[in-house]
Amino acid sequence: MATSQTLFRTKDIRNIAVVGHAGSGKTTLIETLLEKAGVINSAGSVGRGTTVCDFLDQEKHLQHSLDASVCHLETGGTSINLLDTPGYPDFMGRALSVLSAVETAAIVINAQTGPELVTHRMMDFSSQRKLCQLIIVNKIDAEGVELEKILTEIRETFGRQCLPLNLPAQQGKAVADCFFEPADQTPDFSSVDAAHTEIVDQVVELDEELMEAYLEQGDELSLEQLHDPFERALRAGHLIPVCFVSSETGAGIKQLLRILSELMPNPMEGNPPEFFNNTSEEKAVTVNADDADGHFVGHVFKVNVDPYVGRLATFRVHQGTVKTGDQIFVGNHRKAVKLAHLYRVQGKNLEEVSSVLSGNFCSVSKIEELHFDTVIHSSHDEDDLHLGFIKMPPPMYGVALELAQRGQEKKLSDALHKLTTEDPSLKIEFHAQTNETVLRGMGELHLRIILERMKNEFGIDVSTQPPKIAYLETVTRKSEGHHRHKKQTGGAGQFGEVFLRIEPLPRGSGFEFSNKVVGGTIPGQFIPAVEKGVRQVLDDGAIAGYPLQDVKVIVYDGKHHPVDSKEIAFVAAGKRAFSDAISKAKPIVLEPIAKIEVTTPNNYVGDITGHLSGIRGRIAGSAATAGNRVKISAEVPLAELGDYQTMLKSLTGGEGTFTMEFDHYEKTPPSVQKNLEKAFRPASEE
DSSP states (O other): EEOOOOOOOOEEEEEEEEEEEESSSSHHHHHHHHHTSSSSSSOOOOOTTOOOOOOOHHHHHHTTTOEEEEEEETTTTTTEEEOOOOOSSSHHHHHHHHGGGHHHHHEEEETTTTOHHHHHHHHHHHHHOOOOEEEEEEOTSSOOOOOOHHHHHHHHHHHEEEEEEEETTTTTTEESSSSSSSOOOOOOSSSSSHHHHHHHHHTTTHHHHHHHHHHHHHOOOOOOHHHHHHHHHHTTTTTTTEOOTTTOOOOHHHHHHHHHHHHHHTTTSSSSOOOEESSSSSSOOOOOOOOOSSEEEEEEEEEEEETTTTTEEEEEEEEEEEEOOOEEETOOSSSSSEEEEEEEEEEEEEEEEEETTTOOOEEESOOOOTTTEEHHHHGGGGGTTEEEOOOOOOOOOEEEESSSTTTTTTHHHHHHHHHHHOOOOEEEEEEEETTTEEEESSSSSHHEEEEEHHHHHOOOOOOEEEEOOOOOOSSSEEEEEEEEEEOOOOSOEEEEEEEEEEEEEEETOOOOEEEEOOOOOOGGGGHHHHEEEEEEEHHHSSSSOOOOEEEEEEEEEEEEEEETTOOOHHHHOOOOOOOOHHHHHHOEEEEEEEEEEEEEEGHHHHHHHHHHHHHTOOEEEEEOOOOOOOEEEEEEEEGGGTHHHHHHHHTTOOOOEEEEEEEEEEOOOHHHHHHHHHHHHHHHOO
């Protein structure tokens, strides 16, 4: 681990998340930036697995980023922190989780494909987080690209405020500067003068005095005059700069470095993230990036569990300065922890530093209390401080896990705990009703990568299957049941007789048991045994093997024998009497109904609604959203949604997304109930 003592002032720091769809060339672009800034001697290759950011074995094998990586470079007197993020939709959670650490989202678009699914979602999410946005069109030298058409599509999709800072020239082999030093150059389309004028017009709109001087004098405005209104336009979303580059040939890379250094906001210029204090109410708390002498406030935006380093937590310093040896508090924990070592991260390498100023990134190791989204601080006054809610897409794809080898339950639990610590879009559920451990993620690829890690890193082999559907059973009318349990085996026998009534309860009420026995026909010590027998049927089901609910049981009569009556006899009698009553009470199977929202390009609406109707869904409505997309709301039986992600991908060419959540239970159609009963009977008879 190298030691570095270089300190940059907060105003000289730039924090930028590089986001975009898989295949847009984000990792290669960062590699080229690092080379141009002199951080590395030569750019590595994704294909050869030699890049700074994609250093995990799985990333090298897949040749795509699977986790967010941190690196940094120095140029033009500034220190630029870059976050390389995954582009697969399945790993979007890991990309979104780092947006709270930056002022700028640099959205990379592949010139060969134009805006894609993740492009749209990252533009939406970064806008929601009020980040400044920069669009980078990469691979401009690729054969057959139509760059003018791409720029038109960007402006039509994301707004007229998307304006080019440079334009491609020489068929994408170079770029023409339209902002810093516009000269008499001939771009492949449009003109430098027109592009420059459009940018200046857009920027001065937010500064009345500057706009008046500009219109009256007609003089060219200097870069110094444009700087503050440029930053204001970025913060307001009034301007989204577009620049053209080729990470392969280096075209536009030099200017991109200048754009990042001179035009992107520093931590004091961007829109600060919102912190809240829960002490009495949800009220905003001011955290100042320019307060280097204030008490320390940091936020953990990334956690990795390394087999050698241990837990490595990376955080952004939002206020104050943190030094090696400082005692800090984690969330609302009252006990302080010591920061024995501080590191700056460069890919997989750690550089030890003695202090970190407000606005910069830092990592610490082996502090088990640190989790994703934890606020750390140096003041007791910040015990309940937390960052504004980070809206993450819920994990929709699930598999039930089954160990291939018994006795590894503890090992599995530990592995799942470590994996969910790293990945905020990974969720573990234990369903008591179905006795299953369900792993949920963003898609099939996401979970496949996780299962590979479990096997390779933790030595745990599991088989998977679709999660079982949590059906329920209930009754629809009142009835009575009776059973006499009598067993004589030569010695002391078994005897117990039970009479009971059942009646349905409102949906969601659960179960009620009432003892109305009078005269001691069933002695009080045997009533719990009757209830035990009844509860066995509740747990195991009566007609299809699913838990019974929303029923009231009233035991009102019975008989006992002074010698042969035992607890086991009344358990059996209660169980059979309850089953007898259920058979007369028109039992039904209930199925879970999910509320689903599907977002799709407008031209797929008919296919989506048709398919939802075909899987017993009820369309609740639809609404237009940004980018010529439509959000469709529906209620669908959960049993029909097991492979919906794959189906939606097929219907929309990978452009559709969905969320769902459990809503309520409903009676299953007779045909579905008949199949469930048929599947249950052989097991019951056996």
